Amino acid sequence: MKTVSRAKDIIWQKKPFTINPTEQGNRKMHFGNSLWIGILGFLSTEDDASPGNFGLWDQILAIKWVKRNIAAFGGDPNDITIAGESAGGASVSILSISPVSKNLFTKVYSHSGFATSLFADYKNPMSDVITLSKKLGCYQSSSSSQDIIECLRNKPAASLIAELDLYKTSYVPRVDGELLPKLPMNLLTTQLEKLHRGSTQELSSFCLLDLLYIRLRKDNLQKPFLIGLKTY
Secondary structure, eight states: OOOSSSSSSEEEEETTTTTOOOOOOOEEEOOOOOOOOOOOOOOOOOTTTOOOOOOOOOHHHHHHHHHHGGGTTTOOSSSEEEEEEEEHHHHHHHHHHHHHGGTTEEEEEEEEEOTTTTGGSSSHHHHHHHHHHHHHOOOOOTTTHHHHHHHHHSOOOHEEEETTOOTOOSSSSOOSSSSSSHHHHHHTTTTGGGGOOOOOSHHHHHHHHHHHHHHHHHOOOOOOOOOOOOOO
């Protein structure tokens, strides 16, 4: 934790729920926490065996810790801001509309990531669980989701992480009935009046690069491609 003044921020950032977050900044009180990411943080069987969203629950616990303890560091527990960039921005956006984080913070800053982002809503997580379990010897035709998860939990973490493709964004937040009771778009429609929105084209090439890479990997193509930059 870095303490310089009486303001207080919680910041998450980096790539789509697969690369560890960092905390940055100065002239404020900043707090950053580690969280489960990728397979370890968002693997979902779409039932109670592994409901997913563990990384988001880590973030909620971190905010609760800050709210409970920030006064001891000169902060105001009733004036907490959470901020995030990229996947961190999507996390912040999701937490801002989740009923379980109600009254935990007062302001949010979501940069280059939103609850409805491409990487924040994967439609068929169970298919990837089955693929993963087959690779690690945890799947039989008679296996229940609980059987699969118990087997995967007995595997070394390194074996699970080795199967993670940083540019395949299947291990991401999902509707679980609690933290996210509905699709983000449905939750957002009731809260649009609270949002201040803005955009820029300056970094559009960043998005283009990611999307092209994902498309190439999907077709198993290993080829270079050129990307243009905005001119003035």
